[in-house]
Amino acid sequence: MQKIVVIGGVAAGLTAAAKVKRDNPAAQVVVLEKGSLISYGACGMPFYVAGEIPAMTNLMMTAQGKLRDQAYFRQDKHIDVRTRSMVTHIDRVQKTVEVKNLATAEYSRIPYDQLVLATGATPFKPAWPGVELANIHPLWHPDDAVAIRTGIEQGLFKRALIIGAGLIGMEMAEALQRQKLEVTVVEMREQVFPALLDSECAAAVSQYASYNGITILTGEKVERFTGNGAVQAVVTSQRTLPADLVILAVGAGPNVELARAAGLALGDGTGAIAVNEYLQTSDPAIYAGGDCVENTNLVSGQKVFAPMGSTANKHGRVIGGNLCGRKVKFRGVLNTAVVRLMDLNIGKTGLTEREAKQLGYDYVTATVSGHDKPHYMPQPGRLTSKLVVNAQNRQVLGVQILGDGQVDKRIDVIASVLNFAGTVDDLFDIDLAYAPPYSSPIDHVAVAANMIMNKLK
Amino acid sequence: MQKIVVIGGVAAGLTAAAKVKRDNPAAQVVVLEKGSLISYGACGMPFYVAGEIPAMTNLMMTAQGKLRDQAYFRQDKHIDVRTRSMVTHIDRVQKTVEVKNLATAEYSRIPYDQLVLATGATPFKPAWPGVELANIHPLWHPDDAVAIRTGIEQGLFKRALIIGAGLIGMEMAEALQRQKLEVTVVEMREQVFPALLDSECAAAVSQYASYNGITILTGEKVERFTGNGAVQAVVTSQRTLPADLVILAVGAGPNVELARAAGLALGDGTGAIAVNEYLQTSDPAIYAGGDCVENTNLVSGQKVFAPMGSTANKHGRVIGGNLCGRKVKFRGVLNTAVVRLMDLNIGKTGLTEREAKQLGYDYVTATVSGHDKPHYMPQPGRLTSKLVVNAQNRQVLGVQILGDGQVDKRIDVIASVLNFAGTVDDLFDIDLAYAPPYSSPIDHVAVAANMIMNKLK
Incomplete structure (x- = not known):
């Protein structure tokens, strides 16, 4: 019996697992997720924060209203999903992974024929003094979203400061303004959407945002946070900005520790896991997809790090097809x-x-x-x-x-x-x-x- | 000086003329239109009938609010547009067209270096008894649209009967229902949108229309109209349907009389003017575009008659480019x-x-x-x-x-x-x-x- 182990239970990992079980029900598929939540629609989190989506669980349901939890994947999809299960080591010679059960602190070893790395990415957390103060959050995991929205509902926040004017930062600016907070965005570079837009297009966006009550400060660096337990202000290169909620949206990096320790090739420029067009790593028995891998930009041919939920789902389907013995290619992305x-x-x-x-x-x-x-x-x-x-x-x-x-x-x-x-x-x-x-x-x-x-x- | 004569002043003809004058201002361009109106947005007429667009002149304006009339084209575009000017003969040897001024009944002769046929199409008017009764209209020319809307505003109509369930028929069904008329659609074939949809998709549309108060009768042939001056009822193969407004939407055929008389090749299956990929007819000095020509379906490679305003505008631009000495191709349509x-x-x-x-x-x-x-x-x-x-x-x-x-x-x-x-x-x-x-x-x-x-x- 084909034994497949998937590391990571959000987009790419679970999509790959589900695709395998659909096309080859005889395969044994184990999904190991170090967190306690799986299969959440991260793209919807700003809309949950904004109050447009009532509950975080809405993002974890199927279209038919079933919660996509461990039991659902076991019963409906016949996939052995194990949460709070952190892989600590990959043995490529023995073809096993070592797993730590975070609930019991026990270690076990699981054999694989093929392994899938879907370890995702982690938001950057700069080492600014005060960054550990309460009410400073990235928006990456459902826990972040729930903490922010709960605080809003409890009336804890009046002034939000968002650091970083990329996709997540600007979506959060809109979400928090909908929640009637005063919103300021601080961006180190000279424009909003630095990865998305040319400067004159970005200027039009800034003008629109300012006209609609969102303060945009570009070319301004954060230096530290001040507060007493909870954050009270952000000190930048130019001023002190009072804030009782801070969103860190300064980008993310791929989770490649396991891959690096296992000796798998990483991309030169991107630092993400290198894969071929079949999404195989430098070890043909190990596939990788989602936010932890690099992609090819179809226009330029360049390797890029472009973590997107839609791309992760496509990776999952491609990997699933290849695990079933087909030859399915993933050509690349357009940074759309x-x-x-x-x-x-x-x-x-x-x-x-x-x-x-x-x-x-x-x-x-x-x-x-x-x-x-x-x-x-x-x-x-x-x-x-x-x-x-x-x-x-x-x-x-x-x-x-x-x-x-x-x-x-x-x-x-x-x-x-x-x-x-x-x-x-x-x-x-x-x-x-x-x-x-x-x-x-x-x-x-x-x-x-x-x-x-x-x-x- | 290059002398270009364009026959037809709606979409393809005026677009070609404008493109020529933009790229080659020295060219002399005469546009001959037998009607009194030019450059109207025919696609918007159902929305004018529905009352969504206030006046028919809205469909004849530029985005800046200028009326696209003869004076506009003369002054702003330097195009000599002559309305009520019907071409009666093309002399391909002498390279002249004979024109009848419909206001004065005088004939004149205009020389050309290149000629553009943009003669459009004419809606079919079946020879059913009673078809000449008042309040039986196609929806093709602005005059039709104005007559229908004026009658609606005067409270003349309570029950509309639409013959033909294609694009125009169904758009008019919606438009007249918005105007609170009782609407019935009679279609000879077994389904609505016979050229657009497979039968099961069409059945879903019929069900939706019926549920929303539009009566759909398929597989039913119109035999004659009854009335006294104005139409009062439509007699079909199966019943008599009272109606005080009838829309004839049973398709259209290309206007090819001039082309045929001039000995230009027509398409075998379509009967429309045959053109190559540069939109040249069988006479290289004569281009043709818009509703009077046949197109190539890009998927099947087949020649089709598919009159659409968007296609006509593209034809015009392609012809204009070729008249300026470029080699611009029109590859075909997708019947979108x-x-x-x-x-x-x-x-x-x-x-x-x-x-x-x-x-x-x-x-x-x-x-x-x-x-x-x-x-x-x-x-x-x-x-x-x-x-x-x-x-x-x-x-x-x-x-x-x-x-x-x-x-x-x-x-x-x-x-x-x-x-x-x-x-x-x-x-x-x-x-x-x-x-x-x-x-x-x-x-x-x-x-x-x-x-x-x-x-x-």
């Missing part, structure tokens, strides 16, 4: 992201202009503002799109779109074009759905494409 | 369509199962229902998708999607995949935007793709 800030939708796929420049592309850009549906229809949304195109071969390199209109649809269309290495001409040609009252593709994205086609002709 | 019926969104791209079967494909299908965003988010939309995939090479052939969720976004993603002849695996792989609160691609379309991948493995 979309995020809501009040009524502003912000999306990106592929490369920004800054990235294109850094990578040495000969490129052209076009930025166009307009409506997202025929202007004669009531309440058209507004959008601004910045398109980046390779001037040598006309290939679309990326797009950034902002506005109160339908950003996500255009991002998905352009992500599809990027997936096939399509050109600016393709962007113009595709027979997309066009009819009022729907938002229309015959719009400023096409206009931007046309501008670029005229520049390149 | 999306339509709203109250809260139900209905979309299609590529081939239905019926079409795949008729064309002899070895195919598999999967139909999946589900939510359009993470189920833990408030108010997820519901969707049902039917995916059709080539079993031989895994290529996606088409999809139909119905539901109150975000149909248009998924249709556009799959249209993009079809544009690149992508496979079911691509559908699963693309790094689409995934984040609540947005509707999620990691949904039933991916599930349908997965089901098919499992069938094909």
Whole structure:
């Protein structure tokens, strides 16, 4: 009987396990999770904090309302999920893992034919003085989300300070503002969404956020926290900011300790676990997926560390297929992201202009503002799109779109074009759905494409 | 000086003319339109009839609120647009067109270096007895829309009968129901949306429409109209239906009389003007685009007659580019369509199962229902998708999607995949935007793709 051990019970790990049991019910699958919770929808946590989702357990249910706990996976999926089970060592020669039961402190050894590493990532916690004060949280684990929301409901917080203006930081800014807190975001770099947007697009987001009551401080470094038991203020390079709640959203790093100790190859630039297109590590009996591995950016070909729940789920399905003897590839990612800030939708796929420049592309850009549906229809949304195109071969390199209109649809269309290495001409040609009252593709994205086609002709 | 004559002043013709003047301001461009109106947004007419758009002139304005009339095109675009100017003859040897001024009944002759045929299509008007009675209208020209809406506002109509359950018929059903008329749709074939949906998808639409108060009668032929000056009833193969307003929405045919008289090649199956990928007719000095030409279905390679405003605008841009000496191709269409019926969104791209079967494909299908965003988010939309995939090479052939969720976004993603002849695996792989609160691609379309991948493995 095929014995599969999976380390990590959130997105990639459980998806791989479920895929194996669906396609090959005879396989024995053990999932080892060091925490006490499994299979939670981390992407939904800001919405739970905001009060849009009533309970954290909503994020742990199936669409049919069943709690996705240990019992569910055992009974419904026939997967042996063990929580509070921390793997302490991988023996690649004997093909066993050593497991510490965190409840009993007992050690045991489990043999495997194939092993899956889905060890995730951990949010950075800078060593600033005072960082251990109460009410300073990352937003990574359900425990963080529950602690924040409980404090809000108890009326403990009036002033929130968010450190880091990336995806999680800005989602939390919106969530905490919905909860009527005063919100300030401090970002070390010169702009919000430093990994997502070019500076002029980021400036438009900052302006919108400020206009809507969120204070944005860029180019400002946190130095320490002050307080008495609980945090009371954050001291930056420029001022002291009172705060009774602090969110640390300064990024995350892959959990690679087990992989490194086992001698598996790590990526040079990323530090994440290196995998081939079948998501095998340097040991062919060991697969890895989710936030602990590096990915290939399909546009640039570069290795990137881009932890995303959607990617983790895809990794899980690919690994599951390969564990069943198929040859399933994971080609890579486009660093696609979309995020809501009040009524502003912000999306990106592929490369920004800054990235294109850094990578040495000969490129052209076009930025166009307009409506997202025929202007004669009531309440058209507004959008601004910045398109980046390779001037040598006309290939679309990326797009950034902002506005109160339908950003996500255009991002998905352009992500599809990027997936096939399509050109600016393709962007113009595709027979997309066009009819009022729907938002229309015959719009400023096409206009931007046309501008670029005229520049390149 | 390059002399260009364009016959037809709505979508394709004016787009071609504007593109030429933008890229080559020295060219002399004359647009001859036999009607008195130009450049109207025909796709918006049902929404004008419904009262969602205040005035018909809204459909004739630029986004900046300028009326796109003759004066606008002359002054702002430097295009010599002549309305009520009917071309009666094309002399391909002399390279001239003969024009009748419908106001003065005078004839003149205009020379051309290149000619553009954008003569459009005409709605079918079956020779049923009584078809000339008042208040029997197609919905094709702004005059139709204005007549219908004026009658509604005067309280003339209580019971509307729509003949034909295609795109225009069903859009009008919704529009007239919004105007509080009693609406019945009669369709000769056995289902609604016969060109758009497979029968089981159509049955779901019929059920929804009936539940929402629109009477749908399929498999029923109209035989004649009765009335006294104005229509009072429609007699079908099965019953007499009282009606004080009748909409004829039984399709349209291309306007090819001028082309035929000039000896230009017409498509065998479609009867529309045959063009090459540069949209040149069999006479290289004559281009043609819009509703009067045939298109290539990119999935099947077949020639189709598929008149759509979005396609006409693309044709215009392609023709304009080629008139300026470039080599711009129009590859074809996917027969993409999306339509709203109250809260139900209905979309299609590529081939239905019926079409795949008729064309002899070895195919598999999967139909999946589900939510359009993470189920833990408030108010997820519901969707049902039917995916059709080539079993031989895994290529996606088409999809139909119905539901109150975000149909248009998924249709556009799959249209993009079809544009690149992508496979079911691509559908699963693309790094689409995934984040609540947005509707999620990691949904039933991916599930349908997965089901098919499992069938094909």
